[in-house]
Amino acid sequence: MRYRLILSDIDGTLLNSQHQLTDGVKTAIQDYAIAGGTFVLASARPPLAMTALAHQMGLDVPLVSLNGAVICQPQQDELKILSATAWPDDVGSEVYQALxxxxxxxxxxSEAHWYVNTLDLWTQQEAAITGFSPEPVAVTAMLAEGLPVHKMLCMGEPDVVDQAEAIILAxxxxxxxxxxxxxxxxEIVRQGVSKESALRQLSELFxxxxTETMALGDGENDLPMLKTAALGVxxxxxxxxxxxxxxxxVPDNNHDGAAVAIRKYALAEA
Structure with a gap:
C-alpha cells in the first residue's frame, strides 16, 4: 500500500451528482480499509450530516467536519468532539450583520448544530442533500449572547457570493x-482552520x-489538503x-473517480 491514510471530501468527490454513494466507490473504500488503510471523511458538512455516510461505509474513524473547524469521533449514538476552533469573540455578530x-x-x-434565521430554498436544498436539517432560531440574538461560531455558510448566486467574499477580505x-x-x-472559518491542518493532526494521531498520505477533493476549500498530502488527486x-x-x-464523480483513485494510487492495483 502506497498511502496508508486517505482524507477525502464528500460532495462532488465520493458522491455522484445525485448525491449518492455508488457501489463501486463504497467497495473500493472497504477494500482499502480491509488492506489496512485509514479512510477519513473531510467535508464542509456539519458532523451530523456525515455520520450516516460513515455508517454506510462502515467507518469508525474521526470525521473532519466544517472544513476542519470541528473534528469528532462517532461513539454509538453520540459524537465526541476531539477538537473545535471557534471564531474570535463577538466576530460572529459583526459578520452576520454585514452579510x-x-x-x-x-x-x-456551532459544534454539531446548524442554525438559520428562517428556512429558505437554499437551506431546504442543502438539507435534502445532507439528510440533516437546520434549526430555525433567532440567530442575531443568539450571536449577541455569545454563541460560538465554528463556520458560517453563505449560499446565493455567484455574483452575490463574490460580494460576500470581498467583505471578508476587507x-x-x-x-x-x-x-x-x-x-x-x-465557507467561512477562522484563520488556520483547513482540511490541511486536519490532515496534519490525523497524521500525528494515527x-x-x-509521506504516506493521500487526499481526494474537487473544491477550492480542498486545495490546501490536496497540495499538502503526499499525493493530491x-x-x-x-x-x-x-x-x-x-x-x-481521475474520472468525474459520475464515473466512480474516487474508486479509480483509491485502487490506482493507494492500493496500486494494476
Missing part, C-alpha cells in the same frame, strides 16, 4: 478565511507519516482553480 445586507442564505454552525481583523466549495457556496468535475493546480486527475 445580512446581501441577498444570501446565511447559515451558522476585514482582516476578523481573522477569518473564506473559500468556495462550489460557485454558489462560500502515527502515519505525511482531483476529479474531472473539479473546479477550474483545482484542475489548474492539481495535475493528478
Amino acid at each position: 445580512s445586507q446581501l441577498t444570501l442564505s446565511l447559515n451558522v454552525f 476585514h482582516p481583523e476578523w481573522q477569518l478565511v473564506a473559500s468556495r466549495s462550489k460557485r454558489t457556496y462560500l 502515527n502515519i507519516p505525511m 482531483t476529479l474531472a468535475n473539479g473546479l477550474p482553480v483545482v484542475l489548474d493546480a492539481i495535475k493528478t486527475v
Whole structure:
C-alpha cells in the first residue's frame, strides 16, 4: 500500500451528482480499509450530516467536519468532539450583520448544530442533500449572547457570493478565511482552520507519516489538503482553480473517480 491514510471530501468527490454513494466507490473504500488503510471523511458538512455516510461505509474513524473547524469521533449514538476552533469573540455578530445586507442564505454552525434565521430554498436544498436539517432560531440574538461560531455558510448566486467574499477580505481583523466549495457556496472559518491542518493532526494521531498520505477533493476549500498530502488527486468535475493546480486527475464523480483513485494510487492495483 502506497498511502496508508486517505482524507477525502464528500460532495462532488465520493458522491455522484445525485448525491449518492455508488457501489463501486463504497467497495473500493472497504477494500482499502480491509488492506489496512485509514479512510477519513473531510467535508464542509456539519458532523451530523456525515455520520450516516460513515455508517454506510462502515467507518469508525474521526470525521473532519466544517472544513476542519470541528473534528469528532462517532461513539454509538453520540459524537465526541476531539477538537473545535471557534471564531474570535463577538466576530460572529459583526459578520452576520454585514452579510445580512446581501441577498444570501446565511447559515451558522456551532459544534454539531446548524442554525438559520428562517428556512429558505437554499437551506431546504442543502438539507435534502445532507439528510440533516437546520434549526430555525433567532440567530442575531443568539450571536449577541455569545454563541460560538465554528463556520458560517453563505449560499446565493455567484455574483452575490463574490460580494460576500470581498467583505471578508476587507476585514482582516476578523481573522477569518473564506473559500468556495462550489460557485454558489462560500465557507467561512477562522484563520488556520483547513482540511490541511486536519490532515496534519490525523497524521500525528494515527502515527502515519505525511509521506504516506493521500487526499481526494474537487473544491477550492480542498486545495490546501490536496497540495499538502503526499499525493493530491482531483476529479474531472473539479473546479477550474483545482484542475489548474492539481495535475493528478481521475474520472468525474459520475464515473466512480474516487474508486479509480483509491485502487490506482493507494492500493496500486494494476
